[in-house]
Amino acid sequence: MVKFGTGGWRAVIGDGFTKENIQLLAQGMVNKMKKEGVQERGVVMGYDRRFLSKEAMQWAAMVFAAAHIKVYLINKSSPTPLVMFHVMKHEFPYGMMITASHNPAIYNGIKVFTAGGRDADEVQTKDIEDYIRDIGPGEVKEIEYETGKKEGYIEEIYPLNDYLDNIIASVNMQAIREAGLKVALDPMYGVSETSLKMILMTARCEVATIHDRHDTLFGGKLPAPSAATLHSLQNYVVEKKFDIGIATDGDADRIGVIDDQGNFLHPNDILVLLYYYLVKFKGWSGPVVRNIATTHMLDKVAEQFGESCYEVPVGFKHISAKMKETGAIIGGESSGGLTVNGHINGKDGIYAAALLVEMIAVTGKKLSGIMKDIRRECGEIHMEERDYKFTREKKEEMYKILMVDKRLPELPEEIDHVSYLDGSKVYFKNGGWVIARFSGTEPLLRIFCEMPNLEDAAKICRIYENFLGLQR
Numbered sequence: 001m002v003k004f005g006t007g008g009w010r011a012v013i014g015d016g017f018t019k020e021n022i023q024l025l026a027q028g029m030v031n032k033m034k035k036e037g038v039q040e041r042g043v044v045m046g047y048d049r050r051f052l053s054k055e056a057m058q059w060a061a062m063v064f065a066a067a068h069i070k071v072y073l074i075n076k077s078s079p080t081p082l083v084m085f086h087v088m089k090h091e092f093p094y095g096m097m098i099t100a101s102h103n104p105a106i107y108n109g110i111k112v113f114t115a116g117g118r119d120a121d122e123v124q125t126k127d128i129e130d131y132i133r134d135i136g137p138g139e140v141k142e143i144e145y146e147t148g149k150k151e152g153y154i155e156e157i158y159p160l161n162d163y164l165d166n167i168i169a170s171v172n173m174q175a176i177r178e179a180g181l182k183v184a185l186d187p188m189y190g191v192s193e194t195s196l197k198m199i200l201m202t203a204r205c206e207v208a209t210i211h212d213r214h215d216t217l218f219g220g221k222l223p224a225p226s227a228a229t230l231h232s233l234q235n236y237v238v239e240k241k242f243d244i245g246i247a248t249d250g251d252a253d254r255i256g257v258i259d260d261q262g263n264f265l266h267p268n269d270i271l272v273l274l275y276y277y278l279v280k281f282k283g284w285s286g287p288v289v290r291n292i293a294t295t296h297m298l299d300k301v302a303e304q305f306g307e308s309c310y311e312v313p314v315g316f317k318h319i320s321a322k323m324k325e326t327g328a329i330i331g332g333e334s335s336g337g338l339t340v341n342g343h344i345n346g347k348d349g350i351y352a353a354a355l356l357v358e359m360i361a362v363t364g365k366k367l368s369g370i371m372k373d374i375r376r377e378c379g380e381i382h383m384e385e386r387d388y389k390f391t392r393e394k395k396e397e398m399y400k401i402l403m404v405d406k407r408l409p410e411l412p413e414e415i416d417h418v419s420y421l422d423g424s425k426v427y428f429k430n431g432g433w434v435i436a437r438f439s440g441t442e443p444l445l446r447i448f449c450e451m452p453n454l455e456d457a458a459k460i461c462r463i464y465e466n467f468l469g470l471q472r
């Protein structure tokens with residue numbers, strides 16, 4: 001069975017992620033493209049460094065080739081944003097990326113992109129699931145990979161330069177060049193190294209990299225940049241006196257940052273910093289979009305500039321759709337993904353990294369210094385984030401309490417209103433909030449709370465733990 005979640009289809013290799021299911025998905029896409037009459041344009045596919053990613057891409061391509069739909073395969077492991085860029089630039093109706101992003105090494109998956117290089121939204125993914133369900137026995141056809149190539153249905157490409165040139169053209173390379181910065185990179189064994197190095201070295205930064213070898217086990221860690229996974233980068237930055245440490249997740253659409261003091265900068269802070277920078281230093285104007293579980297500091301910064309902040313459910317497809325609708329200049333999520341208007345319609349850790357380096361160069365300030373300025377000008381709010389594993393029964397029980405019966409625990413703050421847009425989110429009168437929602441990518445319940453001070457945020461998380469009978 002192929003079922004899409006917040007960020008594409010993901011499954012454990014050998015369990016759900018099998019040749020059979022990969023080809024079913026490909027056949028579903030073939031049928032959908034034919035029905036929509038867009039088969040002539042073909043499809044672009046890329047893959048990351050995970051176990052079986054390249055093979056999975058080829059297995060999918062063999063199905064498209066059998067159906068006489070041309071597949072352009074990016075023939076080196078590549079960042080997800082590169083594939084999204086290529087779909088957008090060359091106006092492909094669809095693109096696909098073989099990756100399970102930041103998930104553990106035993107997972108793999110496929111992200112589907114639609115016109116404009118956007119993450120397929122729920123309507124599209126539901127449609128693909130329906131096409132897959134309707135596939136009859138023996139309907140999935142494949143031809144040999146080499147035959148597909150010979151017949152011209154499979155073409156290998158490597159469009160890295162176009163993607164890099166687009167970033168280089170939109171970043172102030174001259175300012176970076178003049179600043180002579182030292183940057184440490186941690187691609188987390190994933191796919192960002194070539195792109196980041198090329199951009200930063202073109203701007204004459206001194207660049208050094210850790211965790212760059214190809215390791216499908218990701219060094220035994222989760223390829224997701226977080227305070228818990230970036231200890232080596234922290235030490236490296238402090239020891240060798242780098243100006244900034246930049247990490248990206250397995251497929252380079254998310255970013256993690258270590259400041260010059262070795263502190264982990266939460267993705268929330270990165271978003272706040274960049275929004276502030278774009279408006280205050282680059283003179284841009286416009287709203288910002290965040291998901292329902294992302295910091296309300298963005299609302300404060302927007303208010304300070306007389307702009308709006310829009311809230312959407314978790315999932316970058318919602319961010320990019322809202323950005324398009326409102327003309328927002330930046331959009332992002334607390335999970336580490338963001339994009340800026342004028343770049344691609346999906347998150348891009350490589351572009352975000354280049355912009356952050358530009359920010360340090362242009363402002364001549366340390367990240368921690370800019371963050372202090374923002375807090376002084378706009379006020380403060382602090383987030384506590386907790387994730388909980390559960391059994392299937394426990395999930396059903398919690399779902400009933402939160403989403404069916406819509407019960408809330410006894411809370412110490414006055415409630416303004418409650419939203420069920422994605423999970424159960426309580427907005428307090430003091431500007432704080434708490435959300436309890438089920439992850440769409442992992443079997444976890446996420447409880448995030450933001451309050452004027454961290455102790456209160458932790459206290460409210462504990463109240464939810466007791467209320468739902470959860471243990472960390």
Ligand SMILES: O=P(O)(O)OC[C@H]1O[C@H](O)[C@H](O)[C@@H](O)[C@@H]1O
Nearest residue numbers: 006007315316333335439440441
């Ligand atoms: O909290 P989750 O549902 O697990 O989602 C966390 C993140 O997962 C993926 O990376 C999606 O692409 C993001 O849009 C989402 O923010």
